[in-house]
Amino acid sequence: MDQRTRNLIKAFISAYGDRPTLGVRAPGRVNLIGEHTDYNDGFCLPMAIERDVRIVARPRKDATIRVLSLEQGGGLVEFDTGLNIPKASIAELRWADYVKGCVQVLCEEGIRVRGADLAITGDVPLGSGLSSSAALEVATIHAVLSASRKALPAERIATLAQRAENRYVGNNCGILDQLSSACATKGKAMLMDCRTLKLLPASLPKGVSVVIADTGKRRGLVDSEYNQRRQQCEAGAKALGVSHLRDVTLHGLWHASVKARIDQQTRRRCEHVVAENGRTQAAFACLQAGDAPSFGQLMDQSHADLRDKFEVTCRELDDLVAISRSLPGCLGSRMTGAGFGGCTVSLVQDHCLPTFVPAVTAGYRSLHDLPVAVYVTRAAPGAGRLVLR
Ligand code: ADP
Ligand code: MG
Secondary structure: OOHHHHHHHHHHHHHHOOOOOEEEEEEEEEEOOOOOOHHHOOEEOEEEEEEEEEEEEEEOOOOEEEEEEOOOOOOOEEEEOOOOOOOOOOOOOHHHHHHHHHHHHHHHOOOOOOOEEEEEEEOOOOOOOOOHHHHHHHHHHHHHHHHOOOOOOHHHHHHHHHHHHHHHHOOOOOOHHHHHHHHOOOOEEEEEEOOOOEEEEEEOOOOEEEEEEEOOOOOOOHHHHHHHHHHHHHHHHHHOOOOOHHHOOHHHHHOHHHHHHOOHHHHHHHHHHHHHHHHHHHHHHHHHHOOHHHHHHHHHHHHHHHHHOOOOOOHHHHHHHHHHHHOOOEEEEEEEOOOOOOEEEEEEEHHHHHHHHHHHHHHHHOOOOOOOEEEEEOOEOOOEEOOOO
């Protein structure tokens, strides 16, 4: 048991006066390639990261849930498992909406959950695009199920977690984050087919590391811009006579008659999604072949399209990618997550890490007065039990 778990247990005991009887963890994730493709029924290539949300809990005899978060203030939040919370947020404390939403979707599925006392801690940075929210949801569902002596398949937990965020937080996210957190495999990235929810794991090439760098810029515009991009993708698919952009080829998109039917901007959005689906499948083939340089090139192309065609980057992200890319040993770099701030992900040769990490930090600091953070991470396992002894 490490210090974080010890602190969590200590906080649990001081809040509830007794020891927790169970523990769960769910990781954040980084998407290596395949951005803004999940809600187009397309492909992503994420892996879980070595940062997670942990929950310790103790079942109660009644139907009450009590919960506290070490990171978020507000003390204990208490509610009834039979609650009927209105859609899209009620709480004065937004973080508690995630927890309540998860309990609510379990109830809606007819799963009888017992009351429990919960304590939460997380070291996934909040709002950086590394999916602390999905880690929180997936961990919550695991904890509540476990306290009720119930279990569900990981894929089902992911879809319930996504529904909780869609309905009760009002964030219209795709399945990428929750499926990554719930179903990841240690040491592997996974090609995710967001239509079938099928996952194909593949190891990262030898001799390279995944480096995440946080711009320190929080994603201000993201909700409205994200929803607008989604609408544009839906409009594009409709004009092309398909349900989702997954079913479109670049050839189909460029066809003259098609050009006539959709406006320039929508077409550029669609071009990114269609090309990104191809790049993501190609990147998976690179992993299977152990070809890190080609994988890196696809990451570069992905960033360029996200910047020029999908227009979801910002100066900070573009600068951080350019700095990373200029350094020795960097094979590819791109923004990751929804965009407008948050993190970049780079593929860096192991022997260059000792110079890469300080150089990225210094280079970015010379341009922006923001708290940059760099995380080198291996691929972590998906959600599961947390050992309490
Ligand atoms: P991201 O998923 O990219 O980190 P989101 O805005 O989707 O960003 O989710 C962040 C929110 O998730 C936080 O504002 C908070 O409400 C909730 N959250 C994440 N981790 C924790 C935690 N350890 N304790 C309480 N709430 C958390
Ligand atoms: Mg999130």
